[in-house]
Amino acid sequence: MPPSYIQSSENYVYFYDSIKNELINEGGFQKVSRVRILNRLLEKGLINFDYHNYILKDSILKDKKDYKYDLLNSLLVSSSILLFALIVFIPQESIFIRILFSIYIFTIYLLILIYLRFI
Numbered sequence: 001m002p003p004s005y006i007q008s009s010e011n012y013v014y015f016y017d018s019i020k021n022e023l024i025n026e027g028g029f030q031k032v033s034r035v036r037i038l039n040r041l042l043e044k045g046l047i048n049f050d051y052h053n054y055i056l057k058d059s060i061l062k063d064k065k066d067y068k069y070d071l072l073n074s075l076l077v078s079s080s081i082l083l084f085a086l087i088v089f090i091p092q093e094s095i096f097i098r099i100l101f102s103i104y105i106f107t108i109y110l111l112i113l114i115y116l117r118f119i
Contacts, residue, residue, distance in 0.1 A: 008051035012038075015046050033066070034059035072115060079108040 003011060019040050023032045030036070038059050042052045086101040 002045065002048040005048065005051055008047035011046040012041060012051070012055070015041060019044075033063045035063055068115075072112065075108060075112050075115070079105055079112070082108070 002008075016037060019037050020032055023036055023040065035056065038047075038052060038055055041047045042049065047055075082101065082105050086098065086105065090098055090101065092098075
């Protein structure tokens, strides 16, 4: 017999961290997201299907937002590393290479700015 809606809510709060740790310990290359935690709770019978559907929409939106910020952070880090390499390692005499690097870095920053508008 599936748990009630109130029991599902309590189980979600109580078992969330343990299920998250279980998914982390499984390893692999999959990211531990709120949707995966929610699906695992449903598989184990700790929440009912109605509660799963109620929380699922919010979990998907939060996961998408997390993915967007992860992508933004990786773009910022990679462009910063490239800028550092441009300043430190490329000699002043290599004007053509410096121009190409500058255009590439400018393109990354432009993509970041465009991306920030859609977050």
